[in-house]
Amino acid sequence: MSAATDPHLELDDIQAGALFERPSPYVGTYLMLRIANRADGRELVRRLHRIATTSRVSTGQGSTSITVGFTYHGLAALGVPQASLESFAPEFREGMAARAAVLGDVAASGPEHWEQPLGSSEVHVAIAVLCSDTDRLQAAAAQAREARRELPGVVVVWRQDCYQLATGRTSFGFKDGIGQPAVEGSGRPSTSPRERPLKAGEIVLGYPDETGELPPMPTPEVLGRNGTYVAFLKLHTKVAAYRRYLHDRATSRAEEDLLGAKMVGRWQSGAPLALAPERDDPELGGDAKRNNDFLFADDPRGFKCPLGAHARRANPRDSMDEVGSVDVRLHRMIRRGTSYGPALPEGMLEDDGADRGIVFVFAGAHLKRQFEFVKTQWLNDGIFIGAPLEKDPLVGPNDESSGFTIPQRPIRRRLQDLPPFVVTRGGDYFFAPGLRAMRWLAELGT
Amino acid sequence: MAASVAGSSEPGLSVGPTSEFSLFVHVKPGQGPSLRSALVDLQDTPGYRPGDYDMAVQTIHEARFVLFDDDTRLAFITSFDGPWDAYMEDFFSSGPTLTLFDVIFRYTEGYDGLPDVGALKAFILDAEQMAAAYARNYGGTVIEIRKAQRVNAAFQQVLDHPNAAELLKHPAMQALLDEAGD
Known part of the structure; x- marks a missing residue:
């Protein structure tokens, strides 16, 4: 065990997607592929291994970032031996569709309504291509088309274009992706001076994690080391319904903004309620040195930021320190959310029928205690804050029977009849291997 | 099991x-x-x-x-x-x-x-052994129960006020008045 030593992350082997922010703004495409022919599949992996972006490369302006992941069925299609397949995390082997009931993806979010073939055994490989401008994306897309023509045994089965605006704002209007943890050995500083960088093994396999242990890693070592698990979710956002909900419960635009901020935990600019409880502070929201520099322990009852606010649920920071049974550092994750679809025009309260939302991407070493834990215990449930009947007001599986409590003096406000504002359109668990592992996959002789 | x-x-x-x-x-x-x-x-x-x-x-x-x-x-x-x-x-x-x-x-x-x-x-x-049967006589988490105890203590304090009966006459107080008799 080497928990105390510098992990010496093998940055030239680790794919960039897990450790590094993408260029912003960016445009991109997610491709899902099916491997119909094993030899073609391996040839694809051989080529991808050459172009996948490593964590050694800068991903700033003027760049293209390519990340590759495989489902359980994808690894099987490539001929990974059964013993090796069985060494992967149980949740990964089951796949996200099989976990949907546990994850709260039921009713309209259930796999029976997912976009085909998401969640099925037809999805084998995911490729994320993110570029700082459309010219680069078109060039990358042309390369991809060329590669596909030469490999008839690899079929594109699903595609989703995505983007991030220069403002960093998503379809609900909020700046997203602020509270990322830093990772030891990645060379990237933390955005929060109040959060120590996570042990590398929380995000990348092959290094000690926060427990001091090595995370369970698939075998052989060449396959597992420097890999990370990825959860991919396409989330349709019901922006008009969200705006109408706030509109109907507020008497002014300022009150709408306040209710929205209370639900999210941040103002639209990204300014956290913990630091700007009364009104938005766009300068604070845009200041990366300050907008993540806060804790919650000075606000145990949630008068500034409600205990049930989305951002406080997803990352309670020091809120749980006195509970004695929760270590929040075991439930951190890298989030790579991105937008898809056209923005609903400002001020519009009626649905225009367009498909818009967020592609949520999780990266971490522990699907169960990171992604699944946060989704099931902290977003879909309220036991941990003493409100078992409340769910995350923005992304929780609300069904118009639950509410949201906003602590305030003299009397708390309680929003009732919350409808769902987010519908899962599909998703799956992937494994994003290291570069050596991709070469190993390409050279499998089975 | x-x-x-x-x-x-x-x-x-x-x-x-x-x-x-x-x-x-x-x-x-x-x-x-x-x-x-x-x-x-x-x-x-x-x-x-x-x-x-x-x-x-x-x-x-x-x-x-x-x-x-x-x-x-x-x-x-x-x-x-x-x-x-x-x-x-x-x-x-x-x-x-x-x-x-x-x-x-x-x-x-x-x-x-x-x-x-x-x-x-x-x-x-x-x-660890899972129970074959398990029942509880009250709902609620520890956090909720502690809150309920604090609220009841506060309610009793209000009832001890000489003007409590007068204050609880307002229609909005009916639910509390129902609990005030014992």
Whole structure:
């Protein structure tokens, strides 16, 4: 065990997607592929291994970032031996569709309504291509088309274009992706001076994690080391319904903004309620040195930021320190959310029928205690804050029977009849291997 | 149930937000008196004295340690808010909980002690037995119950005010007035 030593992350082997922010703004495409022919599949992996972006490369302006992941069925299609397949995390082997009931993806979010073939055994490989401008994306897309023509045994089965605006704002209007943890050995500083960088093994396999242990890693070592698990979710956002909900419960635009901020935990600019409880502070929201520099322990009852606010649920920071049974550092994750679809025009309260939302991407070493834990215990449930009947007001599986409590003096406000504002359109668990592992996959002789 | 299979965990039966959690272990030969003494010491620790209501783990409703079969076996039985298996890793990462666990379970068989967290986890999964039946007489989490107690104390304080009857006449107070008679 080497928990105390510098992990010496093998940055030239680790794919960039897990450790590094993408260029912003960016445009991109997610491709899902099916491997119909094993030899073609391996040839694809051989080529991808050459172009996948490593964590050694800068991903700033003027760049293209390519990340590759495989489902359980994808690894099987490539001929990974059964013993090796069985060494992967149980949740990964089951796949996200099989976990949907546990994850709260039921009713309209259930796999029976997912976009085909998401969640099925037809999805084998995911490729994320993110570029700082459309010219680069078109060039990358042309390369991809060329590669596909030469490999008839690899079929594109699903595609989703995505983007991030220069403002960093998503379809609900909020700046997203602020509270990322830093990772030891990645060379990237933390955005929060109040959060120590996570042990590398929380995000990348092959290094000690926060427990001091090595995370369970698939075998052989060449396959597992420097890999990370990825959860991919396409989330349709019901922006008009969200705006109408706030509109109907507020008497002014300022009150709408306040209710929205209370639900999210941040103002639209990204300014956290913990630091700007009364009104938005766009300068604070845009200041990366300050907008993540806060804790919650000075606000145990949630008068500034409600205990049930989305951002406080997803990352309670020091809120749980006195509970004695929760270590929040075991439930951190890298989030790579991105937008898809056209923005609903400002001020519009009626649905225009367009498909818009967020592609949520999780990266971490522990699907169960990171992604699944946060989704099931902290977003879909309220036991941990003493409100078992409340769910995350923005992304929780609300069904118009639950509410949201906003602590305030003299009397708390309680929003009732919350409808769902987010519908899962599909998703799956992937494994994003290291570069050596991709070469190993390409050279499998089975 | 294959409780002896290390690595598997049963979430426990639950009633509302609360789930049951029980461990059954054998006491190391000759260690019965030491364990009983350690439990007496625990009972005298701040937070664990009867009436302290301030255990290190704030999400458990109550906890009992039962020595039985002539002090050759130990049962630890508790009720926990949330599915305990989801918080399994957290237990091992929470210092005070782990220390408390260590001072008791060091006297039991199969326990190799800290700092081998992997072995400790296997020990717990091995000792955990899911209840065959579980019932509760009130709903609510520890947080909700403490809040309810605070609210009732405040309500009683209001009732003690000489003008309470007058104040509770407002139609909006009807629900409180209904509770004010006894």
